[in-house]
Amino acid sequence: MTQKKTVEDRLWFSGNEAIALGAHEAGVKVASGYPGTPSTEILENLTRYDDVYTEWAPNEKVALEVVIGASFAGVRAMATMKHVGLNVAADPLFTASYTGGRGGLVVIVADDPTMHSSQNEQDSRNYAFSAKLPMLEPSDPAEAKEFLHLAFAVSEQFDTPVLLRTCTRIAHVKGVVRPEPARTLPAAEPGIEKMPAKFVMLPANARQRRVVIGERQRQLARFAEQFEENRVEWGDKQKGFITSGVSYLYVKEAFPEASVLKLGMVQPLPEKMIRDFARQVETLYVVEELDPFIELQIKAMGISCHGKDLIPAIGELNVALVRQAISNEPGRVEFEPVPVMPRPPNMCAGCPHRGLFYCLSRMGVFVSGDIGCYTLGFLPPLSAMDSCVCMGASIGVAHGMAKALGADGQGKVVAVIGDSTFIHSGITGLINMVYNKDFGTVVILDNRITAMTGHQPNPASGATLMGEPANAIDFEQLCRAVGVKHVQTVNPHDLKATRAALKEEIERPEVSVVITRAPCVLIPAEKKRKKYPYGTIIAKCTGCGVCIRLGCPAIQWTPLTPAEAKERGYKEKQKGFSQISEEVCNGCGQCVALCKFEAIAREEN
Amino acid sequence: MDTSGNILFCGVGGQGILLASEITAHVLLATGLDVKKSEVHGMAQRGGSVEAHLRFGKKVYSPLIEPGTVDILVAFEQLEAVRYLPYLHKKSRVIVNTQKILPPAVATGKLAYPGDSLAQLEQRGLAVVPVDGFALAKEAGEIRAANVVLVGAMSVFMPVAEQEFVKVIEKRVPPRFREANMKAFQKGRRAGGK
Ligand code: SF4
Ligand code: SF4
Numbered sequence: 001m002t003q004k005k006t007v008e009d010r011l012w013f014s015g016n017e018a019i020a021l022g023a024h025e026a027g028v029k030v031a032s033g034y035p036g037t038p039s040t041e042i043l044e045n046l047t048r049y050d051d052v053y054t055e056w057a058p059n060e061k062v063a064l065e066v067v068i069g070a071s072f073a074g075v076r077a078m079a080t081m082k083h084v085g086l087n088v089a090a091d092p093l094f095t096a097s098y099t100g101g102r103g104g105l106v107v108i109v110a111d112d113p114t115m116h117s118s119q120n121e122q123d124s125r126n127y128a129f130s131a132k133l134p135m136l137e138p139s140d141p142a143e144a145k146e147f148l149h150l151a152f153a154v155s156e157q158f159d160t161p162v163l164l165r166t167c168t169r170i171a172h173v174k175g176v177v178r179p180e181p182a183r184t185l186p187a188a189e190p191g192i193e194k195m196p197a198k199f200v201m202l203p204a205n206a207r208q209r210r211v212v213i214g215e216r217q218r219q220l221a222r223f224a225e226q227f228e229e230n231r232v233e234w235g236d237k238q239k240g241f242i243t244s245g246v247s248y249l250y251v252k253e254a255f256p257e258a259s260v261l262k263l264g265m266v267q268p269l270p271e272k273m274i275r276d277f278a279r280q281v282e283t284l285y286v287v288e289e290l291d292p293f294i295e296l297q298i299k300a301m302g303i304s305c306h307g308k309d310l311i312p313a314i315g316e317l318n319v320a321l322v323r324q325a326i327s328n329e330p331g332r333v334e335f336e337p338v339p340v341m342p343r344p345p346n347m348c349a350g351c352p353h354r355g356l357f358y359c360l361s362r363m364g365v366f367v368s369g370d371i372g373c374y375t376l377g378f379l380p381p382l383s384a385m386d387s388c389v390c391m392g393a394s395i396g397v398a399h400g401m402a403k404a405l406g407a408d409g410q411g412k413v414v415a416v417i418g419d420s421t422f423i424h425s426g427i428t429g430l431i432n433m434v435y436n437k438d439f440g441t442v443v444i445l446d447n448r449i450t451a452m453t454g455h456q457p458n459p460a461s462g463a464t465l466m467g468e469p470a471n472a473i474d475f476e477q478l479c480r481a482v483g484v485k486h487v488q489t490v491n492p493h494d495l496k497a498t499r500a501a502l503k504e505e506i507e508r509p510e511v512s513v514v515i516t517r518a519p520c521v522l523i524p525a526e527k528k529r530k531k532y533p534y535g536t537i538i539a540k541c542t543g544c545g546v547c548i549r550l551g552c553p554a555i556q557w558t559p560l561t562p563a564e565a566k567e568r569g570y571k572e573k574q575k576g577f578s579q580i581s582e583e584v585c586n587g588c589g590q591c592v593a594l595c596k597f598e599a600i601a602r603e604e605n
Numbered sequence: 606m607d608t609s610g611n612i613l614f615c616g617v618g619g620q621g622i623l624l625a626s627e628i629t630a631h632v633l634l635a636t637g638l639d640v641k642k643s644e645v646h647g648m649a650q651r652g653g654s655v656e657a658h659l660r661f662g663k664k665v666y667s668p669l670i671e672p673g674t675v676d677i678l679v680a681f682e683q684l685e686a687v688r689y690l691p692y693l694h695k696k697s698r699v700i701v702n703t704q705k706i707l708p709p710a711v712a713t714g715k716l717a718y719p720g721d722s723l724a725q726l727e728q729r730g731l732a733v734v735p736v737d738g739f740a741l742a743k744e745a746g747e748i749r750a751a752n753v754v755l756v757g758a759m760s761v762f763m764p765v766a767e768q769e770f771v772k773v774i775e776k777r778v779p780p781r782f783r784e785a786n787m788k789a790f791q792k793g794r795r796a797g798g799k
Contacts, residue, residue, distance in 0.1 A: 012634055116645045140641070140668070173668040174630065174642040249666040320671045332673030333691050335729060340688040341716055343617065343708040345653035376651060381713055548713050553652055556707055557714035576714060 013177040015170040018141040019080075019108060020045035022148025025182050028052055028078050029103070029190075030070035032063040034424065035453035036082030037117040038171035039110035043080055044456070047466055056456055056465045059391070059424040060085035064092045064107065068161075071101030072199060074188040076152055080108045083122040084390060088425070090127065093161070095201050097131045098209040100159035102188040104152035111167040113289050114315040119371065119390060121314070123290035128163050128267035132213055134220050135163040135267040136229070137245040141175040143229075147264065149183055150229065156187040158216055158223070165266070167289070169246045169316065221268045229264020232277055239326070240281025242274065242294060242305070247287045247317055254323035269297055278303045285310070285326055289317050347376050349554040350586025352518035353445055355492035356416070357384040358550055358590070359499045365414050365506060366401065370394035370426070372418035373451045373520075381551045385416070392417070392425025395442055399433045402440045411507050416443045420450040420458040423473065427482070434483040434511050441505045441512045444475055445492075447520040455523060479513045486512035493518055493588050521586050532602055533585035534592065540599035541577040543570070547591040547600065554584035555591060608638065609662030611670040612759070615689050616681025617706045618652050621752030624777070625679065626657040628756055631773045632765055633661045643668035654685060679759050681738070681752070682706050683722035690726070698762045699731050700797070702738040702755055734758055734797055741792040747785035753778075757793020767794065 013021065019042045023031065031054045033043045047054050057063035060081040070077035081089060086109045096105065109127075112118040128135035136151050138144040147164060155162040197205055224230060236257045243251050244263040251260060261277045263269070278284050278298075286295040286307040295307030310325040311317065320331045347354050357377035360367055361384035369375060369385035370393065378385035387397055398415035405412070417426045422444050430442055450456040457463045462472035479487045486508060490501045498516065505512035519526050533554075547555050559576040566572050580591075580600065592600050614626045626642060633640045644657040658670045672691045680686030680701045693699065701723060710716040726733050736758045738751035745754070753774065760770045770790065778786045 010634070012630065012640070168645060169643060169668055172644050174640075175665075175668070176634070176639060246668075249668070253666040318669050318671065319667045320673075332671065332694070334673050334694050335690045337691045338687055338725065340684060341708050341710055341719075343652075343654045343684075345618070345651035346709055347651060373651065379709075545714070551709065551713065553709075553712065556712045559714060559717070 009178060011177045011179055012174055013141050013145075014041065014172060014174045015138075015141040015144045015166055016041035016172070017045045018145040018177045019148060019166070020048070021177065021179055022145035023078050024049040024052065025145070025180060026104070026148050026152045027076055027182055027186055029075035030067060030077040031055075031080065032057045032066040033080035034058070034060045034063055034085055035450050035456040036085050036110070037453055038112060038168045039080050039082045039085075039108065039166075040453045040456065041171070042108060043465060054465050056458060058459060060089040061092060064089040064096070067105060067107075068092060068096050068099070068101065071103045071105040073102070073192065074190040075103040076186050077101075077103060078106045078108065081110070082118065083109060083111045083124050084118060084120065085109070086124055086127055087122075088391070090131075093127065093133075094131045096161045097133050098201055098206055098213060099199050101155075101161070102193065103186055103190075104155040105161040106148070106151045106155060106164055107161055108164050108166065110171050111165060111290070113167055116168055119388065121290065123293060124163070124165050125266055125293045126291065128165075129293070132217055133161055133163050133267070134158070134265060135165055136264060137165045137266045138170060138264070139245050139248045140170060141173060142177050143264075144170055145177050147229070150264075152186070154223075158220055160216060160220075165245070167246060217268065221271065224265050224268050224270035225272050227265050227270070229262075230270050230273060231262055231264075232273070233260045233262065235259045237280055238282045240277060240284050241287055242277065242284065242298065243287040244294070245289065247289055247322070250317050250319045250322045251287050253319045255326070263294070266294065269294065271301060274298060275301065275303065278305070287311055287317070287322055344379055345376060346379065346551065346553050347373060348521050348586070349552055349584045350521040350588040352447055352492045352516065352520070352588070353377060354382070354550060354552060355495055355498055355588075355590045356443065356445060356516045357382045359495060359502055360384045360414065360416075362499075363502065363506070365412050368394045368398035368401065368413060368415045370415075370417045370421050371452070372421055372445075374416060374418055374445050377416075379551070381549045391421055392429060395426050395429030395433060398440050398442070399429065399436070399438050402438050403436075410439055410509060414441050414443060414502075414506060416445060418451075419444060419446040419448060419460040419475070422475070423459050427478070430479065430484070430513070431482045438511050439509045441502070441508075441514060443502070444513060444515045446475060446515050446517040448472075449520050449523050451520045451522065455520070475515050484511050484513050486510060487515065488512075489515040489517055491518050492516035493590055495590060495593050521588075531585070531587045533582040533587050534580050534589065534600050534602045535582055536578055536580050537599050537601055538577055538579065539569070540597050542597050542599070543574040543576050543578070544597070545578070546594050546596070547578050550591055550594065552591060554581050554586070555579070556581060608764075610660075610676040611674050612659040612677045612679065613670055613675045613689060613692055614657040614659065614679045614681070615685045616655055616702070617685065618655050620655070620681040621749065622655050622657055622681055625752040625756050626659050628753075628770070628773050628777055629759070630659055631777070632769045633659075635769055635773070636765060638662060639665045641665045641668045654688065656689070677759055677762055679755055681755065684708070684719065687722050687725055690729075693731060695730065697731060699726055699733045700755060700758045701726075701733060701735050702751065703735050704737075704739050704751070736793065736796040738793075741796060742789050745785050745788035745792055747782055747789065750782070750786050750789035753786045753789040754793035754796065757790040758797035759793075760790075761794055761797035761799045
């Protein structure tokens with residue numbers, strides 16, 4: 001097996017890099033996913049190795065279907081996604097539990113407790129329970145790599161997909177990882193093998209498989225009792241902790257003396273092991289992030305324990321929190337926090353989305369939003385997004401509102417959606433809108449990249465994850481093909497043209513699409529392009545504040561006292577002036593059209 | 606801080622915080638210690654607050670630093686230094702880049718930028734080392750090397766030889782920026798009191 005980079009004996013890897021390395025060591029041949037923080041870098045890092053096919057799929061459901069197919073063909077395969085993505089992939093997941101596969105099949109799901117960059121907080125362990133699938137949970141990058149080997153081995157031994165759960169504090173934590181040669185080898189041979197009773201899930205076959213799953217559950221429960229990563233670390237028996245994942249690290253640090261049962265497999269649980277452990281410790285604590293997943297099952301065994309009565313069920317845990325919850329010891333805080341103004345994220349200077357949202361913010365329409373950089377259009381001063389539910393939902397939500405409002409809603413509801421999100425699951429919403437005779441408008445914000453997660457190519461970008469040129473979707477043709485008769489494309493940096501197009505289409509009593517097309521300023525070609533920044537002619541600025549309402553990070557307000565205003569030769573009542581930082585400005589020119597006093601100009605080059 | 610410690614890097618997205626914490630981590634790794642670093646990606650990349658927790662020792666469990674236990678705070682922006690006050694203890698060393706980056710509420714004229722960030726820290730008896738990273742980087746010939754200036758200032762307070770930093774910076778910075786970055790590092794050392 002070849003590897004593009006040289007092997008050192010001690011690597012400094014993030015959890016996601018470690019998972020990619022583990023997948024490589026385990027001989028994964030096909031990997032598919034959809035970018036989603038904090039899971040994104042797994043696939044990106046996997047492309048560094050030879051002998052593996054990697055791709056970005058349009059959504060998580062497709063990604064999982066692809067790897068199921070690869071497994072049917074007898075190779076080891078892996079899908080990656082974040083927790084909300086697992087919802088999208090839930091449909092094939094539950095049936096893959098019935099079919100199993102041939103080659104090992106592993107699904108990596110990254111949860112985001114505290115919602116550092118997610119629209120909800122969700123504990124993916126519940127999926128493992130309800131889909132009747134084994135789930136492994138590492139606690140740091142070194143274990144994450146290790147667990148990939150185990151996950152594939154379990155998958156093949158028990159003919160089941162295996163879920164591997166990480167979270168932000170594994171995915172984006174860096175630690176020492178030791179690489180090794182390929183160790184566990186695939187059990188199957190690549191090739192076509194017809195196994196209809198196992199692969200064709202029509203009711204008669206599925207009923208048979210359901211029974212097989214029951215037996216697999218029992219076998220897995222027995223296996224969990226000897227699984228090497230379920231282990232007891234005996235210490236002082238006054239306090240006994242049952243824990244898994246990152247929570248294990250917090251327990252070890254807060255209570256180094258205590259006894260710990262560390263669960264590397266969180267589904268199914270090793271009942272006998274838990275009973276033995278519980279019997280030997282004085283007080284039993286279950287420490288887990290988010291849901292009382294382990295706790296409820298332990299209580300159902302008739303064992304009493306502390307859990308969510310002490311440990312918060314919302315957000316990430318940490319050492320201080322665990323220590324205080326269990327022992328009531330106050331934290332070590334020596335300095336109380338002082339109120340500091342928040343520093344929310346903002347769309348980049350020169351972001352094409354800003355132009356669109358500026359126009360929308362002046363139109364008084366309800367903006368049904370979606371997931372991407374453009375969700376930031378919600379923040380002041382633009383404040384131009386009125387709802388945001390999940391990937392692809394903007395179109396369906398707008399349609400529902402239109403149907404609810406009837407004629408009263410005409411001209412008042414707009415859906416906005418990014419290119420990648422539109423492909424992910426927006427297109428079906430648009431088809432529904434046309435078929436069910438809506439009159440609304442969909443704005444596709446086409447910047448040719450999946451920007452929010454760090455600029456992954458998508459079917460509109462014209463390149464694959466592996467760097468090969470590819471077909472770039474023609475949105476105009478696509479929209480027309482599903483039956484939209486009115487499709488307009490505008491450059492969102494041109495505010496006048498954008499407003500005119502929006503106005504025309506929103507008022508139209510038929511389904512229409514406006515495509516706003518301009519590249520994201522952070523894609524490499526744009527970053528390399530020579531920029532001609534604008535500046536303010538301060539003497540001409542009247543302090544009207546119109547340009548400030550764009551919310552561009554390059555435009556800054558300088559307040560003035562009446563005395564200062566006078567000294568600068570302004571009217572005394574002028575409260576300040578606006579200044580463009582040439583270092584930050586990307587030269588998009590959106591602000592130029594806004595200034596009636598011609599105070600924004602570019603130095604002639 | 607001897608063979609174990611906690612360093613917190615904080616600032617604003619795009620300031621080179623991740624590279625600074627990466628350099629420091631590699632220096633510590635070279636000493637054979639266990640090192641863990643935790644950062645949050647995502648929305649922070651669009652100009653929001655960014656933090657990187659770096660912990661080292663014989664064996665590191667938690668990737669997150671506990672409040673009250675930061676030995677060195679490296680703040681890339683004044684206001685951000687104050688935000689992390691609860692992470693500090695009485696003996697913490699605070700390296701602050703004196704640069705100001707206006708939060709949106711200030712840039713749009715809604716609020717004024719607080720003028721007393723450093724004083725707020727000093728009043729609490731903390732050892733503050735102000736560093737004009739931007740100006741020193743400019744002097745070194747590479748304005749984007751302010752992060753390396755700060756690494757230089759921080760290195761003065763770390764139990765690792767200067768040479769170890771030099772080796773790692775040389776390895777991790779592209780050749781054409783190497784000279785300027787080495788200068789930036791030295792200017793940082795001086796600002797840190799060496
Ligand atoms: S990364 Fe691209 S799409 Fe996102 S805010 Fe910046 S310019 Fe806009
Ligand atoms: S630059 Fe023009 S638009 Fe901006 S505040 Fe001054 S006068 Fe108003």
